[in-house]
Amino acid sequence: MADRTGGEPPIDGRSTRWDEHKAQRQLELVDAAVALIEEEGARFRVQRLAERVGLPRSVLYRHFKDRATLDELIRRRVVESFMRGMEPTLTFDGTIEEAIQRVVGAHLDWVAQHPRLYAFMGVGEHAMGDGSLVADTKTAIAMMLGDRFADVLKALGVSEAPIRSVAIGIVGFVDASVNQWVRDERREQSEEELRAMLCRSVWAVLDATLRDLGVKLSPDQRVADLERS
Structure with missing residues (x-):
């Protein structure tokens, strides 16, 4: 036995x-x-x-278990959908300008296609660092962008830079702007105008940061060429 x-x-x-x-x-x-x-x-x-x-x-x-459990599982499913749309854009392929347009565009496109899911996530109610699923998602995107920025800067000979803080600021700015635009019943900008404004603003922040580090780049430069320089 x-x-x-x-x-x-x-x-x-x-x-x-x-x-x-x-x-x-x-x-x-x-x-x-x-x-x-x-x-x-x-x-x-x-x-x-x-x-x-x-x-x-x-x-x-x-x-x-209860309604709160159901709602949290729904948010996780929605976040999975959102991240599936965002992750392929974080590769920095093409020029700097194209990379910015791709990331900002993916965010706006997903929100435009799923406005009710975006509202359900309560994006505007959660700031990075508050411990919520939505906040953790924003932080994850910022960290991925920060790592990619850091790789490019290292290739340019800049090993120390507050680039993660810049990435968090960019993600927070884009997120807050899109959230306000979605909720505003009297929108002062069309979707295309918002897209263009966000892309200009993101480049302005990056350009100012790079210049402070002694790096001058054109938005028309290819990221891959920078990493090989």
């Missing part, structure tokens, strides 16, 4: 499969909630979600 004393208890395959099924079902319900927000707005009711997926509300809640 096998010795069952000590060690970890055997894993029940049926239990593992059931856990996987529950996780998949939860994900399907979260995706349904995201689709509902896209259609009806950020202040959706759980009853509407239950009707959409064909479940009684009480059964729906068995998949989530």
Whole structure:
């Protein structure tokens, strides 16, 4: 007879499969909630979600601890969508100007395509460093940009620079401007005008920072050429 004393208890395959099924079902319900927000707005009711997926509300809640848990899982799903749109733009391919336009454009394009999801995230309510999921996402983007800026500067012979602070400032500025534009019912700028203003402003900050470090660059210069210099 096998010795069952000590060690970890055997894993029940049926239990593992059931856990996987529950996780998949939860994900399907979260995706349904995201689709509902896209259609009806950020202040959706759980009853509407239950009707959409064909479940009684009480059964729906068995998949989530409470409404706060459901909302957090939705935010995580929305952030995943946002980051899928942003991450490919952080490569700095092409010229400096093209890189700026690509990053700013990806942010604006996602917001324009998903305004209700953006509102649900409560972006304007969370500043970097407050510990929330939204704030952590902003910080992650700023850190990725900061690392790329630092790589370029090192290639130019500048090893020490407060570039992460600059990256955080740029992300905060773009985020605040876009958030205000989305919420403003009487917009003073079109989407294209906002895009152009943000790109000009980001370059102005970068240009001023570079000049303080003794580096003069043109926005038409290719980033890859700078890294090989």
